Amino acid sequence: MPQIESLRDTLLATPLFAVALTLTAYLLGMGLFRRLGQPTWLPAILIAAVFLAALLALSGIPYPEYREGANWLTILLGPATVALGMPLYQQLPRIRELWRPLVVSLPLAASLAVLYALGIAWLMGASQPILASLAAKSVTAPIAIGITQQLGGSIALLMGGLLVTGVAAIAFVSLLARWMKIKDERIIGFALGLNGHAIGTVRAFEISPTAGAFASLGMSLTGIFTALLLPLAWRLVGVIGMSVTS
Structure with a gap:
């Protein structure tokens, strides 16, 4: 046991182990996803997350130590998000046609995305740190991540919420599009990006480049809108709450 713990500590001393563990889980998830016929209700990222959780549990690696090493991958999220501007530019004429309904x-939609989550959590008795997460x-x-840090929430809980939200958005947007007989890829893509962020955007690109571009637009605008207004609204609600209780 001491030798195993020593080996584990040695591996965790470098971020390469956490990165390799993450990539291994992702490759396993992608492999199983393809074998299952690429079901929309079970995206590869969800399978990879389950694999990763199992690997961490079996190896006895605490999540905070893994996250510290995996932060190198998190840094790449910013450039990857910015790179989505290319399909936006390519679809700019189509976006201009729909700028009024989009605005x-x-x-x-972005406000409802916040309100229904907070409303459900509040009715279930969630504490303020959980609501902030x-x-x-x-x-x-x-x-x-930046918004949650401002609100005083937990990043680990946020990441779980992001995963669940993205997976649920793919399932519900696909189901509602069929039920409402919506075939316009622009609408479907925008809904996936707005509600399902990066996970929904990946699904949109699997549909078509047009859907992916509008998903990128929805994801980007939702991020900007929420980043600008949510912290202000959070502080305002806090001030009002303190005034009422006093």
Whole structure:
């Protein structure tokens, strides 16, 4: 046992082990995802997350130590998000055609994405740190992490919320699109990006480049809108709450 613990500590001393563990889980998830016929309700990232959790549990590696090494991968989220500007530029004429409905729908949808999560959690008796961790669950990770830090929430809980939200968004957007007979890839893509952030955007690119571009637009605008207004609204609600209780 001491030798195993010593080996584990040696491996965790470098971020390469956490990165390799993450990539291994992702490759296993992608392999199983393809074998299952690429079901929309079970994306590869969810399978990879389960594999990663199992690997951490079996190896006895504490999550905080793993996360410290895996932060190198988190740094890449920013450039990857910015790179989505290329398909946006390619689809700019189509985006201009729909700028009015996009401007109207975005604030409503982004606000509802925050309100329903906080409402459900509040009704279930969630504490303020948990509410702060779930508020930005529909925003892409690089922006959501910054928002959650401002609100005083838990990054680990946020990441779980991001995963659940992305997977649920893929399933529900696909189901509702079929039920409502919506075939416009622009609408489907925008809904996936707005509600499912990066996970939904990946799914949108699997549909078509047009859907992916509009998903990128929805994800980007939701992130900007939420980053600008959510911290202000959070402080305002806190001030009002303190005034009422006093």
